[in-house]
Amino acid sequence: MNPPAVTPLIELHGLTKTYGVGDAAFQALKGIDLTIHRGEFVAIMGPSGSGKSTLMNVLGCLDTPTAGSYHYQGIAVESLDTNERSLLRRYALGFVFQGFNLLARTSSLDNVELPLLYRGVSRKERHEKAVAALTSVGLPTKLDSTPAELSGGQQQRVAIARAIVTEPSTLFADEPTGNLDSVTTGDVMELLTRLNLDRGITVLLVTHDDHVATFARRTVLIKDGLIESDVVRAGTPLRT
Amino acid sequence: MIWNAFAIAVREIGRNLTRAFLTVLGIFIGVAAIITMVTLGQGATLAVKAQISSLGNNLLTLRPGAGFGSRASAAGTPHFTEKDAVIIEEQIAGIAAAAPVRTASLSTIYLQNARLSTVTGTTPIYFQINKWNLAEGRFFTDIDLRSGAAVCVIGPTVRKELFGTENPIGAKIRIGKASCEVIGLLVGKGQAGMFDQDDTIIMPLSALQRRMIGKTSSHDISQIAISAQDGVDSNVLITEITSLMRQRRNLQRNQDNNFNIFDTRQIAETLGATTQLMTMLLAAVAGVSLLVGGIGIMNIMLVSVTERTREIGIRLAIGATAGEVLLQFLVEAVTLSCVGGLLGMLLAFGLCAGLARLIQVPFNFNAQINLIAFLFAAAVGVLFGYAPARRAARLNPIDALRHE
Known part of the structure; x- marks a missing residue:
C-alpha cells in the first residue's frame, strides 16, 4: 500500500557515539546506518557492551550522538537543542525500561497521567486516558496501587501504559523483560506485539534474549558498535 | 506553565x-x-x-560597713544617726532630699495570718526618693512622724499575704510588740532581681524606734537614702558625701571608709x-x-x-x-x-x-x-x-x- 518514496520514520547515517576523551575514549557506536519505517517491530540484539543500548538511547533522544546524522520523520535530530529534544520525546516517543522507572510512592494512575500533565491535558481527559491505558494493559483494578504494591510484571505493564497513553509514534523498550520471569515475559511481549499490530505503533526493542526477539519481525544484530546483520523474518534477509 | x-x-x-x-x-x-x-x-x-528606674532615679544609699557582702555590716562599725541625714541634706549642694532609714525584720500578724516582714522606719520624703506611689489610702505625714503615730503603709505582697482580697485600709496589724494601723497601700514595683520590692511595710521612723524596737540603740539608723537633683553628677556627690562622713566619723588619713555609698545609676x-x-x-x-x-x-x-x-x-x-x-x-x-x-x-x-x-x-x-x-x-x-x-x-x- 505504502508508496516507496515515503519518508522513513528513522534514518541514521554514519552515527557514532564516543564516551570519554583522549586515551580513555571508548567508541560505543562506530558508524551505524539504519532505516526504520512506520509500523515496524524491530528487535535490536547483541552481546553485552555491543552498543545496542547506546543506539537505543540515541534513537530515543535520551543521549546525544557524537557524529553522524539522525532524522526522525525527516527532522534532523542532531540539530535540536535540549528543549526541542524534550518536546520530541513528549509528543512522539514512549519509553519502557528494564528497571521500570516508575515514580516511587505514586499510584499507577498518577504515574500514567504524568506525561499527559506535561502535555497540558485537562484533568478530566487525563484521568480518562490514564484509566483507558491501564485497562488496555490489563490493570483496571490497580489504579491506586503504588509500585511497591505491584509485582514486576504489573509494574512493567504500568510503565507500558505510561508510554502509550500519549499515543506515541514510536515505543522504545530497553530490555523490558530483563527483570521478569518467563510467564510475565510472555504477557509483556504479547502486549507489545498487540500495540504494534492493533495501533500501528512502531516498536524498537532492545534484548539479548533470542526468545523475546522472535516476537519482532525484524532483527538487527549489533556487535562492537557496528551492525552485523539485519534480518526480516518471513521474508528476504536485508543486507546492510 | x-x-x-x-x-x-x-x-x-x-x-x-x-x-x-x-x-x-x-x-x-x-x-x-x-x-x-x-x-x-x-x-x-x-x-x-x-x-x-523603679528603684528611683539618682538614688544614692549610704550604708555602714566597707562594702558589699560579708564586710557590709562588720561588727563595731558605728551606725548613722538621724543627725547625719540632716547634715548631709544641709551641707551638700545638689541633693534633693535625704531620708534616714531604719529597717527591722519583725513578725507581722493579722487575724490568723502571720509572717516575717521587713519593716522600714523613715520620714515622709522617703516615698518621693524611692518613687513609691499610692494605690489606696494615704502616706504618713510629718505630723505622724513627730507624734510617733502607729501607722504604716504596706506593699502589695504584704497585703496579699495578710489580707488576701480584704481591704487593708484602716485595719490594725500587729508588728513586733505593738499594734499598727494600715493607712496606705503602695502601687507594686515588682521584682528587682531576687528581691521583692513589694514585700515591705513602711512606717514613721519615730514609731518604729519607740514602739517596735524600744532599745537603747533605738536612735541609730541603718541607712540614709539620698536623691540627687536632676543633672547633678553623682560622682561629685559621692566624693563630697564621703569626705563629709569621714569627718563626722573621725576617720584618720590611714583609715579606710567604714561606710559605703550605693549608686543606682551605676547599677543601672x-x-x-x-x-x-x-x-x-x-x-x-x-x-x-x-x-x-x-x-x-x-x-x-x-x-x-x-x-x-x-x-x-x-x-x-x-x-x-x-x-x-x-x-x-x-x-x-x-x-x-x-x-x-x-x-x-x-x-x-x-x-x-x-x-x-x-x-x-x-x-x-x-x-x-x-x-x-x-x-x-x-x-x-x-x-x-x-x-x-x-x-x-x-x-x-x-x-x-x-x-x-
Missing part, C-alpha cells in the same frame, strides 16, 4: 510527606528559636531598665550592659540553631538527591523540559520553606507571648527579626532544594536515570 509546575510540585509534596515534614521542621525550629530568643532578650532588657549602667550582652549571646545561640536547622534541611535534600535525580531522569524521559523540572523543584522548595517559616513565626509568637508572661518581661512584636529569620530560612531551603535539582536537570536524561 507556572500553574502546571505548581500543581506538580504540590502533588510531589503530598507524595513525600515525611521528607516534606522534615524539611519544614528544620526551618520551623530555626525560625521559631531565633525569633523567640531575640524577642525575649529585648523584653528582658526593657524589663531590667524599667526595674532600675552595669545591668544594662549585662542584659545587652545576654541578648547578643541569645541571638548567637539562636543563629546557631538556625544554622543547624539549615544543615538539617541540606542533609535531607542531599540524601534524597539520588532518588530525586532518578525522578528528574524519569520526568525528562517522558518529555518534561529541564526548565519545567527546575520550576517544579523551585516551587516545591519555596513552598516548603515558606510553610516552615510561617509556622515558625506563629510558634515564635505563641512562645514569646507565653514565656514573656511566665518570666514577667514585656512582649514587643519585633517585625525586623521575624523578617530576617524568615528570609534566611527561606533562602537556605530554596538554595538546598534547588541547587541539586539544577545539577540533575543539566544531565542527559539517560545519565540522570542511571544515577546511583
Whole structure:
C-alpha cells in the first residue's frame, strides 16, 4: 500500500557515539546506518557492551550522538537543542525500561497521567486516558496501587501504559523483560506485539534474549558498535 | 506553565510527606528559636531598665560597713544617726532630699495570718526618693512622724499575704510588740532581681524606734537614702558625701571608709550592659540553631538527591523540559520553606507571648527579626532544594536515570 518514496520514520547515517576523551575514549557506536519505517517491530540484539543500548538511547533522544546524522520523520535530530529534544520525546516517543522507572510512592494512575500533565491535558481527559491505558494493559483494578504494591510484571505493564497513553509514534523498550520471569515475559511481549499490530505503533526493542526477539519481525544484530546483520523474518534477509 | 509546575510540585509534596515534614521542621525550629530568643532578650532588657528606674532615679544609699557582702555590716562599725541625714541634706549642694532609714525584720500578724516582714522606719520624703506611689489610702505625714503615730503603709505582697482580697485600709496589724494601723497601700514595683520590692511595710521612723524596737540603740539608723537633683553628677556627690562622713566619723588619713555609698545609676549602667550582652549571646545561640536547622534541611535534600535525580531522569524521559523540572523543584522548595517559616513565626509568637508572661518581661512584636529569620530560612531551603535539582536537570536524561 505504502508508496516507496515515503519518508522513513528513522534514518541514521554514519552515527557514532564516543564516551570519554583522549586515551580513555571508548567508541560505543562506530558508524551505524539504519532505516526504520512506520509500523515496524524491530528487535535490536547483541552481546553485552555491543552498543545496542547506546543506539537505543540515541534513537530515543535520551543521549546525544557524537557524529553522524539522525532524522526522525525527516527532522534532523542532531540539530535540536535540549528543549526541542524534550518536546520530541513528549509528543512522539514512549519509553519502557528494564528497571521500570516508575515514580516511587505514586499510584499507577498518577504515574500514567504524568506525561499527559506535561502535555497540558485537562484533568478530566487525563484521568480518562490514564484509566483507558491501564485497562488496555490489563490493570483496571490497580489504579491506586503504588509500585511497591505491584509485582514486576504489573509494574512493567504500568510503565507500558505510561508510554502509550500519549499515543506515541514510536515505543522504545530497553530490555523490558530483563527483570521478569518467563510467564510475565510472555504477557509483556504479547502486549507489545498487540500495540504494534492493533495501533500501528512502531516498536524498537532492545534484548539479548533470542526468545523475546522472535516476537519482532525484524532483527538487527549489533556487535562492537557496528551492525552485523539485519534480518526480516518471513521474508528476504536485508543486507546492510 | 507556572500553574502546571505548581500543581506538580504540590502533588510531589503530598507524595513525600515525611521528607516534606522534615524539611519544614528544620526551618520551623530555626525560625521559631531565633525569633523567640531575640524577642525575649529585648523584653528582658526593657524589663531590667524599667526595674532600675523603679528603684528611683539618682538614688544614692549610704550604708555602714566597707562594702558589699560579708564586710557590709562588720561588727563595731558605728551606725548613722538621724543627725547625719540632716547634715548631709544641709551641707551638700545638689541633693534633693535625704531620708534616714531604719529597717527591722519583725513578725507581722493579722487575724490568723502571720509572717516575717521587713519593716522600714523613715520620714515622709522617703516615698518621693524611692518613687513609691499610692494605690489606696494615704502616706504618713510629718505630723505622724513627730507624734510617733502607729501607722504604716504596706506593699502589695504584704497585703496579699495578710489580707488576701480584704481591704487593708484602716485595719490594725500587729508588728513586733505593738499594734499598727494600715493607712496606705503602695502601687507594686515588682521584682528587682531576687528581691521583692513589694514585700515591705513602711512606717514613721519615730514609731518604729519607740514602739517596735524600744532599745537603747533605738536612735541609730541603718541607712540614709539620698536623691540627687536632676543633672547633678553623682560622682561629685559621692566624693563630697564621703569626705563629709569621714569627718563626722573621725576617720584618720590611714583609715579606710567604714561606710559605703550605693549608686543606682551605676547599677543601672552595669545591668544594662549585662542584659545587652545576654541578648547578643541569645541571638548567637539562636543563629546557631538556625544554622543547624539549615544543615538539617541540606542533609535531607542531599540524601534524597539520588532518588530525586532518578525522578528528574524519569520526568525528562517522558518529555518534561529541564526548565519545567527546575520550576517544579523551585516551587516545591519555596513552598516548603515558606510553610516552615510561617509556622515558625506563629510558634515564635505563641512562645514569646507565653514565656514573656511566665518570666514577667514585656512582649514587643519585633517585625525586623521575624523578617530576617524568615528570609534566611527561606533562602537556605530554596538554595538546598534547588541547587541539586539544577545539577540533575543539566544531565542527559539517560545519565540522570542511571544515577546511583
